[in-house]
Amino acid sequence: MGRDFDQALAKTDLLILDDWGHRSSATSSGATSCLEIVEDRYEKRSTIVTSLSSTGTT
Structure with a gap:
């Protein structure tokens, strides 16, 4: 990122990082950025x- x-x-008042753990290939x-x-x-x-x-249940 630049x-x-x-x-x-x-500077954004509210930042939402959705599905944070999903990016296993990051x-x-x-990740440092x-x-x-x-x-x-x-x-x-x-x-x-x-x-x-995942909780292992369906």
Whole structure:
């Protein structure tokens, strides 16, 4: 992601990261970039992280 995009995400009042755990093929640099965005937002803006997890039941 570009730095301008990262800064725009950091300034968004509410950021929703949907299906966070679903991206098992995420790159290390992508994961680092996402972590930096969350860290930039810490105690400044609202962030919701959702993840679908299999419970083994149907």
